[in-house]
Amino acid sequence: QITLTESGPTLVKPTQTLTLTCTFSGFSLSTSGVSMNWIRQPPGKALECLAVIYWDDDKRYSSSLKRRLTITKDTSKNQVVLTLTNVDPMDTGIYYCAYRTNGFPIKDWGQGTLVTVSS
Amino acid sequence: DVQMTQSPSTLSASVGDRVTITCRASQSISGWLAWYQQKPGKAPKLLISKASSLESGVPSRFSGSESGTEFTLTISCLQPDDFATYFCQQYDKTPLAFGGGTKVEIK
Numbered sequence: 001q002i003t004l005t006e007s008g009p010t011l012v013k014p015t016q017t018l019t020l021t022c023t024f025s026g027f028s029l030s031t032s033g034v035s036m037n038w039i040r041q042p043p044g045k046a047l048e049c050l051a052v053i054y055w056d057d058d059k060r061y062s063s064s065l066k067r068r069l070t071i072t073k074d075t076s077k078n079q080v081v082l083t084l085t086n087v088d089p090m091d092t093g094i095y096y097c098a099y100r101t102n103g104f105p106i107k108d109w110g111q112g113t114l115v116t117v118s119s
Numbered sequence: 120d121v122q123m124t125q126s127p128s129t130l131s132a133s134v135g136d137r138v139t140i141t142c143r144a145s146q147s148i149s150g151w152l153a154w155y156q157q158k159p160g161k162a163p164k165l166l167i168s169k170a171s172s173l174e175s176g177v178p179s180r181f182s183g184s185e186s187g188t189e190f191t192l193t194i195s196c197l198q199p200d201d202f203a204t205y206f207c208q209q210y211d212k213t214p215l216a217f218g219g220g221t222k223v224e225i226k
């Protein structure tokens with residue numbers, strides 16, 4: 001059974017750096033074809049894919065946010081970390097981590113963590 | 120990047136209605152399209168993959184189809200549990216991209 005749990009601050013001030021951790025179980029991020037995705041959803045709005053890291057450490061980012069995003073993995077701890085620099089109130093939303101294997105859509109999601117950017 | 124254009128953004132319907140939601144990709148995605156249902160405060164739930172393949176446990180009133188770069192989700196007989204927001208997502212190319220969502224409301 002795959003479980004994903006996001007953790008991190010609920011409130012961040014503008015210009016600060018947001019660091020979120022996804023802790024998972026039920027699979028290995030060393031397995032070929034596996035990827036971990038970070039997706040966010042502003043209140044009442046659509047889902048946006050932010051970043052993905054693959055089993056082979058390949059990383060891809062949203063074109064509009066790539067200057068501000070970093071995704072890393074710690075396979076031994078079963079964790080994936082997302083950092084977003086210079087946050088703005090527009091970065092407020094629910095942040096999800098999600099598991100995917102090549103050739104398939106996302107089936108497994110964390111419960112999401114609400115992050116508010118406000119002074 | 121692939122852009123997904125979903126319509127309508129809101130749909131008012133009654134129990135028993137047939138409803139249709141459309142998603143258009145900005146380029147070919149070779150049918151690698153999924154449909155999700157999301158309820159308030161919950162993560163999205165996968166309904167359909169590869170444009171028309173129903174996930175296990177999803178009621179057969181849900182169906183998907185494709186025609187080129189246009190994809191359709193149909194709910195044949197709307198049930199009370201179906202009032203939710205629906206998203207399409209392409210998973211052919213990175214970054215993955217979602218449509219803007221369709222909120223199905225009670226008429």
